[in-house]
Amino acid sequence: MKTCPRCDSSLDDEARYCVECGAPQTExxxxxxxxxxxxxxxxxxxxxxxxxAADDDDGGSGFVPTENLTDREQLWRRGCYVLGYGTIVVALTFVPRPGAFPLILGGIAILPPIRRLTAEPLGSPLKREVMVGLYAAFALLGAALLLAL
Structure with missing residues (x-):
């Protein structure tokens, strides 16, 4: 009986791969x-x-490395992160009030990963304009509720 050089687990003499760590045992x-x-x-x-090439921002297939994006797309993505997380942080300071929840939803809606998550059930990612529209609707509703209540 031999042992794996990577994890020291016991192996059969004929084993090609380690059953514990998956390391190859032969050339x-x-x-x-x-x-x-x-x-x-x-x-x-x-x-x-x-x-x-299927979409402006992060394609229909999911993750696109940042180095493959144009400067404008990188700026858009960074701006969405700043706006989304900024809105969420501000909304968290108002959590007991009813207007905070639409603001949190708006902040989540504008985040770039949400486009990839919506692509699976919808068949294709939502366009930037749709995400901005969702953000604007939730942000306006949340601001109106914060001011009214």
């Missing part, structure tokens, strides 16, 4: 794993290149 297994990882990396790269 053939290491080469096979390396080829698999290379194929997966190429597939992910091909999918992200094809999906990045």
């Amino acid at each position: 053939d297994a290491a080469d096979e794993l390396d080829e698999y990882v290379q194929r997966q990396a190429q597939q992910v790269a091909a999918e992200s290149e094809g999906g990045a």
